[in-house]
Amino acid sequence: MESEVPLCLIENVKGRLRANKKALEVLSAITQPVVVVAIVGLYRTGKSYLMNKLAGKRTGFTLGSTVQSHTKGIWMWCLPHPQKPDHTLVLLDTEGLGDVEKGDIQNDCWIFALAILLSSTFVYNSMGVINQQAMDQLHYVTELSDRIQARSSHDQDDGLEDSADFVSFFPDFMWTLRDVTLRLEADGRSLTADEYLEYSLKLKKGTSEDDKKYNLPRLCIQKFFPKKKCFVFYPPAEWKKLSELESLQDEELDSDFVRQAEDFCSFIFSSSKAKTLPGSIKVNGTRLGILVQTYLDAISNGAVPCLENAVTTLAQLTNSAAVEKAAEHYSKQVAQQVRLPTDTLQELLDVHAACEKEAIAVFMEHSFKDDQLEFQKQLLNLLIERKETFMRQNEAASLSHCQAELDKLSEFLRENILHGVFSVPGGHSLYLEARKKVEQDYERVPRKGVKASEVFQNFLNSQITMEESILNSDKALTESQKALEAEKTKKEAAEKKLELSKQQQKETEEKMEALKKSISEAIGQMEEKILKEKDSLLREQERVLDLKMKALEKLVQEGLEGQCEDLKKDIKLREEQIRAMKENSASGILEGTIGFFRELLLNVLSSQIKRALREM
Template structure:
């Protein structure tokens, strides 16, 4: 089980110094150690609107994120607080508190836009916090939404069209929650009680366009509806009155307005139960290291003067993780082979079976830990490394066998060689004595265990090297006739030829086994690749289905409101998605 992360207090994730954004290495180190899936909740809004207080409530603390009690903005950059998820076992909740937007002391609207964009890119639930009601002023303050396409690119291809981009933004973007603070109106419309969600939907309705003023009125509403089809709204009364507002960190719930406490509880419950795991296209769940790499990729793009590209960020993340997946797979292979293999093995089949079993597990590990392996480059790298491992272990096996057999031959045949030097067999009848002794020693050698696959080859080579000695002993033996010597010479040549033929056959069998092993490897890899591809495509289709359903709902709303032009725009997007889904379903089938 992945270990839980307990942070006693928040740390700065992205520092904002003199308008320049930089990543805090301490925060990255914390993220790199979190292997659990992350539910990432980010909050943005104007400065001094109580964002940090809500985040502390989510953390279950009265203190943590800096609240401040003056008109100055306290939070700078983006601060992070990681903790065990209160409702989802084996998940980590990551809270991101951002510096207040519109700080007059900062005087840098572009910097605000980047903070806003980063909060969207990094979160799975995006909370926009504002004061009072949803009126035109509140919409004007949310102009950062209208700048999204100027700050973020969905795809790296410059030829990506607007229809495609719209769908891709939704696939990347978080769920949207609007929290209205110090809200004092009654939630009614046309004399009927309405919910906060209905109030938000009513506030996002468009006007008939007669002039530029109507276009300006509609534009932020269109952007919210386009980028965030899944929306939620919460309204909060003022938590307390007078000077107590500056002392919220020290007040207990029973000292606060009861309605505020109740709504804050409902808000926290919704966030805990409805916020999803941060997920990238293809169903890739984000853990600590993945979020770490996303942060680095986005900040590097901003620092270099470019636009954060969501597709590029995923591909960069895939490069890092696929490279790590290859290393992890090879490490597992090495570990399993070290545990299983004792060189030399008696047969090639035995070694190849062990290799294949370890290779199969290594490929499983790679498939589990890799994603978006474009053109299967990392998979091919893994296969190449495994093939090299196979060659190396076979070479090591042959050497281990050769070394073992050579040492055995030296020990077993050393007495015979000493007798030859002493001339024991250089006498009448010595040849048959020599042959008998040599056959006894050959039998003894063959009875020795774990000689490996080079056993007969090393013996044959050894005997060949002693043919001249054998021939000399044969010729010296005066008890043999010339005819008997000739027959014996023919027999020795026949034995040598038979041994060479047998070795050639064995080599052919080994090569055949190696080829069969390679074919099995590719069959297994193809099967695993196909299964993984089918799973990823099915996940992509599920994402497309979700986006399509959200767009169909939004199209119905535009039709009900009488905005035919906006409905037709959405219809084109829906057609694009439907055609894309049909193409992908054909590929899958």
């Protein structure tokens, strides 16, 4: 869902942050994966201009032309992605950091942290080159471990230890340098923007307090954001025109600035990825809205947003919705494909199997992190209940249809009985002929359904007393003939009853076979999903390990052995986790699942047998 203009996503009201209901409604309507680009930086550094360029608009996000900060809270603009038609671009413009009018550094820290938590590409915007003053202004990054908790329980004392977990959640980092007038160079040679950023992030080898203070923000950036990019912008125009920036045409701006802005947008469009969570879980608008509310709830309650808890909350809500979506898909498809009553039970069971397979696939597509199979079990029990409902409706439709048809066909027989047509010598023979005709006509009725035999059996049972009366009053028959006819009638009734019993037994077997196939299909789909998720997690762990190894190699090359101990411990732990993931097969995970299915099968079998016995 596209928003025509930016909406305030997170309001900042007297220092309290709260979600905007209308913006959450816009997000909830976005089912596509979202590429989320957030920009932060000191106030009056031109953040909104860059975001408007990404939106392909001249205006939208407010550009301030005075020393006052215009953007309050976090504003959102949802747009079709210009290069990925199956994605939505979500731009987040944040209020300026360091606004003297606010006088609340805690509020700035939360804005900074939320921009990181919600984005897939995080842009830090600053003026001029990267010097110690610029690094000091980026002190917010050093407080991330105080503002964000990776896991719900951990026993590490140093927040930097969480960086291994943060890497899986955190966005790509981009530093945009505005109004740069100096040439980028070091040690007498020119540097590209990316080389300049890497040079600026180099650590000092000393161990003094000043060295530690110098290294801390650089170390945080290196640990939290292994993937980094830098863009440099020359001044867009002479300073007198800067207050009119949004009204200036490109030809009125510095040509280098225009090209740099185009390069920036092109890189964002081509390289920024969809927002993902550990396990390659893609975030759509609905999920992004849930994350917003979950993080803000934690902040308003005085707690630190926990990434693991946020994912758990998201999984609970997403999986509940996935169960409902899958169940509704099943009901809709069965209703569309079945005309009640079905001719046979197997016809309904075949439709059920196909629709159940689709429903489970829908659930698998929209669910994630159902580690205890809680929602998978809910869905299967729900599908069994809905199948039973459809079978009862099918039986009721068959019963009603057959009874109505039989009533019409046997009307002539009832009238003849009422008028004493069969109360004459030879009447029993006439009665049998009339009843036979009813049976033959009934057999020709199409789509009688699963209750056809039972309805006719009930009809025959209702005729027993009348037939005995006609037989006994038939003076054309001797006593021995009457006895033979009575015996013949009993034999036919017993055969009909046996036939009905066999049909019911066959239907019970068909139900059980269908259930076994459904369970087998569900296990197969689940195993495929578990293996896929495991493979995604493994690739993600290996990617993070590779980034950590490169960071370690770089520190060693720079002679910073003293900065490597924590990184070495992190690498060793991650290597052990990867080894354990490779050794653990999906069969162990599925063992409990199969146990659940066995129990489910036994319960349904017991229920079906009891029902069959009652009907016999």
